[in-house]
């Protein structure tokens with residue numbers, strides 16, 4: 001990040017005077033998201049219950065679960081886009097649904113799954129939309145916002161696409177643009193619904209590297225994936241959502257065992273071991289593989 005970005009960032013980091021005191025106090029500090037006996041679902045239809053979660057700064061939490069288990073439902077609830085059916089959901093100790101929408105948008109970033117609606121905005125404008133929650137009402141993006149947007153495009157390797165319309169780029173490129181938009185938002189907690197889906201091998205690796213860099217910079221990341229090896233490579237804690245219940249979050253070795261993964265994906269542990277090999281063959285194999293993946 002350039003010096004001018006740092007300076008402007010520091011200026012922008014000043015709490016807005018119209019924010020409630022409890023929100024001001026948590027603007028710059030690491031913030032936490034906690035679920036207590038949370039029940040999630042759509043209307044009267046319950047999807048999962050009894051969920052216990054602690055999301056904190058500098059941590060990657062990976063969520064695994066079969067199709068339809070409720071991962072997106074959980075994420076939309078954590079973001080305040082769906083009301084909890086019961087239980088508690090606390091952002092910095094305050095009920096999430098009590099937070100003003102605009103303040104939530106400054107703290108919680110979202111990279112949604114796929115992209116059903118593709119609008120004809122340019123890639124650069126899409127990334128600039130990440131700045132909306134940070135601007136005053138009716139304010140236009142300024143030089144700082146544009147510089148930051150370019151920086152995020154470069155980080156995701158798509159600066160060359162900046163002026164292209166979203167409707168004229170590939171699904172994988174759109175996915176990278178959505179991640180760049182979330183980076184531009186500079187949230188404390190970033191929720192990513194299958195961030196590596198539709199990406200080629202190299203871009204999967206770059207996104208996983210980016211996620212680890214964000215974690216190392218103090219961001220909290222919550223991500224879902226259908227590729228257990230991605231969770232095993234980067235996550236500090238893993239949770240399995242299955243049959244309306246959450247197992248974990250906890251350490252990979254305790255939660256993402258061959259037996260547990262085989263059960264949720266309805267395969268045999270042998271089939272799973274054939275696919276994931278030594279990743280699941282005990283502590284030594286896992287540690288060696290994880291160290292290699294992290295480049296240490």
Ligand SMILES: Nc1ncnc2c1ncn2[C@@H]1O[C@H](COP(=O)(O)OP(=O)(O)OP(=O)(O)O)[C@@H](O)[C@H]1O
Pocket residue numbers: 042045047065066067068069070071072073074113
């Ligand atoms: N808007 C909705 N209204 C009612 N039910 C819904 C709605 N969206 C999803 N569901 C249902 O809620 C359950 C959980 O869906 P959800 O999309 O959260 O699963 P998921 O784990 O994200 O699945 P996938 O891995 O396939 O994306 C499914 O049974 C689904 O059919």
